[in-house]
Amino acid sequence: MTHKLLEVKNVTKVFRIGGLIRGKRLVAVDDVSFDIDQEKPVILSIVGESGCGKSTLCRMFLRIYQPDMGDIVLSGNSYSDKKNYDPTRFRLDVQPIFQNPYEAFSARKKVDTYLYNTALRLGIAKTRKEASELIDATLKSVGMSLAVVKDKYPTQFSGGELQRVSIARALITRPKLIVADEPVSAVDASMKMNIVNLFKELKDEYNVSFIYVTHDLSTAYYVSDYMATLYRGSLIEYGSAKEIMDSPGHPYTELLVNAIPRVGQKWDQELVMPDMEEKEYAITYCKFAPRCPYATEECRQTRPEMREIAGRRVLCYHPLVESGSVDLGRLSEG
Amino acid sequence: MLKVENLSTSYKTIDGDVHVLNDLSFEIHENEIFGIAGESGCGKTTLLKVLYDIIDFPLQIDAGRVVLSGKKDGKSFSYESGQIREAWWENVSYVPQAAQSVLNPITRLKSQFLDSIPEAARKNETQEETLERVVTYLEELSLSPDLLDAFPFQLSGGMRQRVIIALATFMSPNVVLADEPTTALDVVVQRGILMMLMRLQKELQNTLVVVSHDMGVHYQVTKRMGIMYSGSFAELGNTDDIFADPIHPYTKMLIGALPRVGDASQKVGIPGRPPALTDPPAGCRFAPRCPHPSGRCSHDVPEFREVRPGRFVACHSAEKGKSNDTQAVGS
Numbered sequence: 001m002t003h004k005l006l007e008v009k010n011v012t013k014v015f016r017i018g019g020l021i022r023g024k025r026l027v028a029v030d031d032v033s034f035d036i037d038q039e040k041p042v043i044l045s046i047v048g049e050s051g052c053g054k055s056t057l058c059r060m061f062l063r064i065y066q067p068d069m070g071d072i073v074l075s076g077n078s079y080s081d082k083k084n085y086d087p088t089r090f091r092l093d094v095q096p097i098f099q100n101p102y103e104a105f106s107a108r109k110k111v112d113t114y115l116y117n118t119a120l121r122l123g124i125a126k127t128r129k130e131a132s133e134l135i136d137a138t139l140k141s142v143g144m145s146l147a148v149v150k151d152k153y154p155t156q157f158s159g160g161e162l163q164r165v166s167i168a169r170a171l172i173t174r175p176k177l178i179v180a181d182e183p184v185s186a187v188d189a190s191m192k193m194n195i196v197n198l199f200k201e202l203k204d205e206y207n208v209s210f211i212y213v214t215h216d217l218s219t220a221y222y223v224s225d226y227m228a229t230l231y232r233g234s235l236i237e238y239g240s241a242k243e244i245m246d247s248p249g250h251p252y253t254e255l256l257v258n259a260i261p262r263v264g265q266k267w268d269q270e271l272v273m274p275d276m277e278e279k280e281y282a283i284t285y286c287k288f289a290p291r292c293p294y295a296t297e298e299c300r301q302t303r304p305e306m307r308e309i310a311g312r313r314v315l316c317y318h319p320l321v322e323s324g325s326v327d328l329g330r331l332s333e334g
Numbered sequence: 335m336l337k338v339e340n341l342s343t344s345y346k347t348i349d350g351d352v353h354v355l356n357d358l359s360f361e362i363h364e365n366e367i368f369g370i371a372g373e374s375g376c377g378k379t380t381l382l383k384v385l386y387d388i389i390d391f392p393l394q395i396d397a398g399r400v401v402l403s404g405k406k407d408g409k410s411f412s413y414e415s416g417q418i419r420e421a422w423w424e425n426v427s428y429v430p431q432a433a434q435s436v437l438n439p440i441t442r443l444k445s446q447f448l449d450s451i452p453e454a455a456r457k458n459e460t461q462e463e464t465l466e467r468v469v470t471y472l473e474e475l476s477l478s479p480d481l482l483d484a485f486p487f488q489l490s491g492g493m494r495q496r497v498i499i500a501l502a503t504f505m506s507p508n509v510v511l512a513d514e515p516t517t518a519l520d521v522v523v524q525r526g527i528l529m530m531l532m533r534l535q536k537e538l539q540n541t542l543v544v545v546s547h548d549m550g551v552h553y554q555v556t557k558r559m560g561i562m563y564s565g566s567f568a569e570l571g572n573t574d575d576i577f578a579d580p581i582h583p584y585t586k587m588l589i590g591a592l593p594r595v596g597d598a599s600q601k602v603g604i605p606g607r608p609p610a611l612t613d614p615p616a617g618c619r620f621a622p623r624c625p626h627p628s629g630r631c632s633h634d635v636p637e638f639r640e641v642r643p644g645r646f647v648a649c650h651s652a653e654k655g656k657s658n659d660t661q662a663v664g665s
Contacts, residue, residue, distance in 0.1 A: 049520040050491065158607050159374070188373040189547045193591045194603030215520040218550070222593040222601065245595050259525040261550030263577055263592055267525065 003076035005038040005176060005209055006061070010070035013056050029053040029060070030233035031070070033306075034313075036177075036226075038075065041203045045212040045220035045241060047256065048230035054213045057230070058181045061211065062096050075176065092122055095170035097180040101162035105154040111165055112150050115139075118172045134172060141205060142168045142198055160191030167198060171206055181213045196223050217260050221245045229253045232287045239312025249314040249321040251292045286317070294318050336362040336385060336509060336541065340398035343384055347392060352611050354380045356566045357398070359638075360646070362541055362558075364404060364508075367532070369556030369573065370545045371588070375608060376562040378545045379431065382513050385543070386428045387418035402426055404508040423452055427502040429512040436498065437486035443497060444482040450501055468504065475500055475530065492523035496530060503534050509541045510534075516551065528555050549592055553577055558644075561585050564608055564619040567638060571645035581647045583624050618650065626651065 013029040030053075036044060046054050059065045060072060063079060072079040074093060079085075098104040105111055115135045116128070125131035136146035142164040154162055163183060170178050180199075184192045196219050199210050214220050220227060220241060227241035229250065237250040248254040258267075286292070289299040298317050306313050310321045341358040344351040354377045362368045370378050383393065385400055395415060403412040406425060413421050422428075430436055438446060447468050448461060456464055469479040477496060486494055495515065502510055512531065516524040532555060535542040544555055552559050552573060560570035561584065569582040580586045587604045606623040609615055615622060621631040630650055638648040 049522055161607070189549065190373050190588060190591065190604040192603065193593065193601050194605075196593070197601070197603065217521060218593040218595055221595045222598060242598065256521060257595065259521040260595060261521075261525070261528070261548060261554045262594060263550055263553045263589070264594070267529065267554055 002038060004073070005036045005075055007035040007073040008070075009033055009073065011057070011060060011067045011072060012069040013053075013060060013065060014068050027233050028056040029067075032057065032230070032233075032235045033070075034228055034235065034238050036209055041207050041209045042225040043199060043203060043210040043212055043223050044226045044228065045214060045224035046228045046230060047214060047217055047220055049215065049256075051232075052230040053233040054215075054230055055181055058096075058179050058211065058213055061177075061179050062094060063090065088122060092124075092173045093176045095173055095175040095178050097163075097166055097170050097178060097183045099182040100186040101157075101159060101166045102154055102186075104166055105162065107154055109153075110150075111152055111154055111157070111162070112146070115149070115165075115169055115172065118169055122173055124173060135168075138168045138171050139165070141171070141202065143194075144168065158191070159187050160194060163187050163191075163195055164198065167195070167202070171202065171208070174206060175208055177209050177211065179211045179213075182215070183212070184214070184216065184219060192219065199223050217245065217256060218262070229256065232283075234287060234315060235306075235313075236288070236315040237312065243310070244312060247321055249309060249312055249319045250288075250316050251294050251318075251320065252288050254320060255291075288316075294320075335364050335403055336543075337401040337403070338385075338398070339401065341384065341400065342396040342398055343380060343389075344394060344396055345392045346394060347612075349612060353396075353614075354393075354565050354611060355384065358566060359398075360560065360567065360570060362509075362543060364541055365539045366558060367535055367542045367544060367556045369552040369559035370543065370562060371547060371549060371552055371559060372562035373547060373608060375611070377565045378547075378562055379513055381562070382428075382511050382543070382545055384415070386422075386426065386511050387415055388428075389415070402509065406508055423450065423505050423507065424455065425507050426509040426511065427505070427507045429498055429502050429510065429515055431513040431517065437494060439486050442483055442485060447482065447501060447504070451504065455505060471504055472500060475534075492519050492527065495519065495523075495527055499527070499530060499534070503538065506538050507540065509543070511543045511545075513545045514547070515544065516546070516548075524551075531555070549588055561588065564614060565611060566619075567646065567648065568620065569645075569647050570638075571642075575645065581641060581645070581652045582620075582649050583626065583651075584620050587625075618648075620649075 011029055011032045012027065015026045015028050016023045017026055018024060036042060046057065048054055056065065060067050077084065105114060116131055119125040119131040119134055125134050132146060139145050139149060144161065144164055149165060184195050187195055199212065200223055202208060203210060212220065212224060224241040227244050228235055229237040229252065231252050237244060237253050244253060245257055248257050284303065285301055286299040286304055289295040292299065304315055304317045306315050309319050338358050338360050341355055343355045344353045370381065372378050380393065384395065389395060399415045401412065401414045402418050402421060402425065411425060418426060444465065448464060451464060472479050472481065477500060481497060515531065516527055519527065528551065531542060546552060556573045558571065559573045559576060560567045562568065563584050569576060569585045576585060577589060580589050591601050591603050593601060604623060609619055609622065617633045618631045618636050621627045624631065628650060636648045636650045638646055641647045641652050
């Protein structure tokens with residue numbers, strides 16, 4: 001039986017704000033489930049506004065946080081199964097890329113020490129010479145080389161170059177999954193596409209899946225195969241990235257897609273800005289209802305359940321795709 | 335109106351002078367939104383600092399000046415570099431980069447509003463009367479007056495940014511300079527803030543200068559824009575015309591590299607990196623990254639000239655009047 005690469009099962013993470021007695025519970029990630037297949041490497045983007053739980057979810061994939069409820073399973077190995085947890089194996093399989101490469105690398109250490117440490121300490125290379133070859137080959141696949149990187153400090157690189165090095169560092173272990181948390185938001189506009197293109201190329205070259213967390217929907221559309229939209233901790237839409245962004249199913253996804261400053265189509269209508277953030281985490285009905293232009297009485301009573309529509313999953317009573325896509329014949333048979 | 339005349343500035347460092355702005359001359363008109371684009375380190379923020387006259391060591395003006403002139407309440411005024419400070423808040427205001435961190439974290443917003451209104455502008459009002467005006471203004475911007483009793487840390491990033499914009503525009507200045515007003519904010523909040531800025535500009539009929547590295551933002555917000563590369567303008571003109579028909583190769587690549595929803599075709603980023611300003615290449619500074627450099631590009635600095643009415647380009651290959659016909663068809 002083949003396992004899925006990553007299964008996320010009803011994962012919930014609760015933070016406490018303030019003291020034990022007077023403090024508040026904040027559900028940062030609320031009952032999120034999805035999975036990634038193993039056969040073919042994919043890029044899954046997780047989008048949503050700040051505070052929607054994107055980073056918390058990422059940290060759970062990296063085992064920095066433990067989920068409070070639910071479970072994450074990586075190729076058959078459950079995260080909650082502490083007995084059979086092999087840290088080295090895990091680090092070989094899952095690697096992170098962080099937002100700001102200048103913060104990811106210590107300014108006092110040479111960049112190549114990180115590359116050598118990754119190769120030698122995880123036992124991928126036995127000798128330093130072997131490690132050098134491996135590092136050089138990996139750096140070349142991201143458009144750099146060991147000769148360029150050797151003996152340099154992080155400040156001697158531009159943001160785009162350093163981000164490439166951190167991608168190369170993640171690739172040294174030949175991971176199955178790379179978790180990239182906002183990898184291009186600190187990178188210049190002209191370099192952004194180079195980084196994003198790398199993901200596309202490396203996906204097939206190294207047979208590695210990416211989880212690409214971003215709030216930049218235009219690059220998400222460009223690179224990703226699947227897309228998950230989070231809102232206040234809940235997964236509200238999941239499916240093919242192109243389909244979702246071409247015709248959003250959840251009103252919130254529609255709001256996000258319409259907010260992209262796109263070229264060729266000017267904004268015309270006003271929009272409702274989010275206000276009472278903390279309260280929204282505690283809402284017992286649909287969390288988006290207070291901002292939703294399509295909300296009905298039903299939405300203000302109980303929380304909707306995830307439903308499958310037009311080849312995707314939407315958490316909404318009144319998904320926008322239902323009627324439209326059936327009329328257009330977009331719903332595939334079966 | 336802001337007029338920049340032959341402006342050159344440099345930073346004095348131990349390793350020698352770093353020339354950041356080189357002989358810039360352009361105008362920003364009244365009642366328009368002007369955008370400044372470019373990658374980091376191209377001098378966007380330096381230019382804005384000089385426009386706002388925050389010239390502190392190691393930054394220094396080597397040549398040229400900035401003239402701020404206009405009319406307010408029937409009185410015309412004119413200030414040049416060195417005097418612009420006198421016009422702060424009243425005629426010109428500044429929304430700094432990372433505006434989230436400019437508010438004093440330990441005082442309520444109420445006192446921060448009161449502190450920033452100059453004595454002269456209070457017209458012998460009591461504090462309560464001034465606060466009342468602030469409340470009315472906040473309501474106009476659909477912000478809750480309860481904000482005044484809040485501390486900055488109680489607000490989200492987007493809310494803080496809106497408060498800063500309210501603060502900067504309270505005196506209805508003739509010029510508002512916004513440096514990356516939406517960095518670190520997500521798309522929905524970004525759109526809300528940009529639309530707030532646009533609405534304010536429409537009401538006040540003043541000049542708004544928006545610095546951003548996001549070309550999409552410029553397309554949505556600005557009327558005219560300038561694209562900076564390595565300390566000077568590569569191209570300047572009407573925003574819609576620039577997007578419809580970019581002339582400078584750098585602009586072409588920037589627009590070509592923009593990912594768009596609904597278009598999954600392969601895009602390429604710009605190869606190479608911008609030159610170090612400590613040791614810029616002779617000739618055209620874009621030549622090392624340019625896809626079609628000609629022989630003279632490596633030693634001849636291209637002149638920033640008007641290729642079409644209102645359209646300035648610094649490139650040897652941009653022929654005067656060339657592809658004028660296509661523009662006529664396009665517009």
